[in-house]
Amino acid sequence: MRELSELLEIARSAVGIGDRLMTTAERGEVHEKGDRDFVTDLDVRVQKEIRAYLEGATPDIDFLGEEEGGGTLDESAEYVWVLDPIDGTSNFAHGLPLCACQLALVHRGEPVLGVIAAPFLGKRYHAAKGLGAFCDGEPIRVRDNTDLKRAIFSLGDFGIGSASAAKNELRFGILRSLADNVERVRMFGSAALDLAFVAEGRTDGCIVLGNKPWDTAPGVVLVREAGGTVIDRTGAAHTFGSAETVAGGAELVGLPDFRERTGLG
Secondary structure: OOOHHHHHHHHHHHHHHHHHHHHHOOOOOEEEEEOOEEEEHHHHHHHHHHHHHHHHHOOOOEEEEOOOOEOOOOOOOOEEEEEEEEEOHHHHHOOOOOOEEEEEEEEOOEEEEEEEEEOOOOEEEEEEOOOEEEEOOEEOOOOOOOOHHHOEEEEOOOOOOOOHHHHHHHHHHHHHHHHHHOOEEEOOOOHHHHHHHHHHOOOOEEEEEOOOHHHHHHHHHHHHHOOEEEEOOOOOEOOOOOOEEEEEEHHHHOOOOHHHHOOOO
């Protein structure tokens, strides 16, 4: 297997394809995948072009994408590229700038590198295990804050699809707790940016529920390499199988009453 630094450069080039297409290509038609769940023609095109590039550059590494699937992701898989061609498709389809192309490399269930491009914000993030986290080439760190009352948290999208009302009861509870205990609550509509903003120190933490590996794997690497902590709702270390993603500064997330005051437990 190649060095992680070499694979990181391949990943950055791959995400560059998505970055370019998101700003220069036609969006195309918007198609409904499920209840309030949409995909554009460009989502599919970005995935196809990035997948083709990765298959040429790393034919020995499997591939899994949000659109049109691909390989499998479990602890037995040696290496798998995991792609979300456009994270925040609803934002993108409505012309909102909070969307991103993101790619991770997962090794036996653990994300080891991640790249996120937010073309309409002019931002590119990358990180690899043991190599640090960067935005536009500059090192980034999570905020050094232990006071929830001075923290800005973002909350992931509300649930859609079957039984969405029941799913959202948990979100409403978390939202109420956050409203009572943190400085401000934000909802960006992109898990990639939820995590990137934590890593960059723009926000103090984020809580994303109902996520898939392609939603969070790149950002998990970014936050960890920026000195942060990523856990699930129970407080256990985050894995590719986690149903929730909770990220923030290590000391903030490690507060004895953190889960109680944020509505997680």
